[in-house]
Amino acid sequence: MVSPEINVFDELTAFLAAMDPEKVLAYHASPGAQQRMDELQWKHKESNLSDLEKEEMERYLVVERIVRLAKIHARQRLSAA
Numbered sequence: 248m249v250s251p252e253i254n255v256f257d258e259l260t261a262f263l264a265a266m267d268p269e270k271v272l273a274y275h276a277s278p279g280a281q282q283r284m285d286e287l288q289w290k291h292k293e294s295n296l297s298d299l300e301k302e303e304m305e306r307y308l309v310v311e312r313i314v315r316l317a318k319i320h321a322r323q324r325l326s327a328a
Contacts, residue, residue: 256316263313264320271321274314283307 264271276284287304290296296304 256313259313260316260320263317264324268321268324271317272325274318280307284311 275281284304284307287296287300287307290300291304
């Protein structure tokens with residue numbers, strides 16, 4: 248039985264952070280991806296998102312969460328070194 252405390256986000260972020268913590272910390276979305284996320288957030292505030300755009304925004308939010316968690320793991324590894 249799998250522990251409920253272990254989830255796919257933890258596993259993936261630990262994997263990413265273990266690769267090279269400094270590169271993980273330096274990662275930022277491309278300008279195009281950031282612009283698209285900004286557009287989706289603006290449309291969301293105006294309540295003008297289509298169903299496809301809602302799904303797209305959810306995917307961006309999942310990736311953002313993974314990256315944020317990976318950066319936390321990377322900081323922990325660097326501070327422990």
